[in-house]
Amino acid sequence: MASTFTDNDDKVLWQRFRQGDEEAFTALYQRYVRVLYSYGKKLATEDAVIEDLVQDLFIDLWQSRSRLADAESPRFYLFRSLRRRIHKAGNGRFNERWEYIDEGFHPVELSKESEIIESEQFQKQKDELDAWLKSLPGRQYEVLMLRYYQDFSYSQISEMLTINEQSVRNLVQRAVSKLRQLTISAAISGLFIFLLK
Template identity: 25%
Template sequence: MTKGDKMILDEQQLLLRLKKHDQEAFTVIYNTYAKKLFRYAVKIIKSSEIAEDTVHDVFVKLWNDAPSLNIESSIQPYLYKVTRNHLLNLITREGVQDRFINEIVSTTKDFTQNTEDTLVYRETLEKTMQAIDKLPAQRKLIFEMRRNNGMSHSQIARELNIADSTVNNQLVKALKYIKNHLLANGAIGVLLTALLLLKN
């Protein structure tokens, strides 16, 4: 028996035990694949927070669906597929789109043409920076004071001699404009396409 055959046999045994809700088998699978799935999710979504939530949800689903699982080969492709589909569903939801865009926005201040970045992500960052450049002067100033200098709403308000509520309103409008700009220019669509085409 080759090493590969033994690994497949071991996985099949783990899956049979998992079907019976064997906690030890689940723990072995979790310890083997959790970090890999996290790195895979981060590569797609560029957010550690969303990636962590995704890995948690994927393993909850694995446990809940265990009795009816029908995995004929290796468990890794199955887990990667579930992770990819989960992220696809997340990105298409309004709330997570906002979280994703906030993540993009927070990254733009450190943006460089790093060849290690994916083409899709760099394109999204570039479109984000274009949107920021098109903001009205005061809104752009408030946005950059918050983003680049890490100033609080009250600090910005004191600096510009305006109300805290005005600062908050301008920041909300800035993020909404950036989001709409990304959607209108296909940045989110490009990301979704890349996600759909991403190979295991």
């Protein structure tokens, strides 16, 4: 889910926006409003609150554009700003929802029955992954999302969460280890059930 735009594109838009260019502001808004909303939904439980916070973020940006510093990564700046707003609003409870993109690679034509079976198996795997992700502590869940779904670096996550970089790495490692343990235990349980039949 990483952005297809480069940091350089964002920097140029950010500079133009800071100088009062409405088109650059609109481009930044259109580029980030959905991804910020999606990120916010994972941190808070009320969709309407997230919508308001994202809109307020962009309104405040426009109103204070001349006082804003030059951002090394506008994308990072926006994510961090939204995260702060969510926690400041007191709505910083982690939401246990996770969104997926339903995409599949089908190199050969499958019969309708095979497609239905494959779709059901895929849905079952997604449901299992969702349950495993929901079992993670909030911080582990958040760092996985930021690292692997939003493609932030460890140092950016560290700054965003106001913890040191090694702590971010430790959280990612613990989360991945826990997911690995869960998948192994699920495989062993499945094998055991299969052998009992």
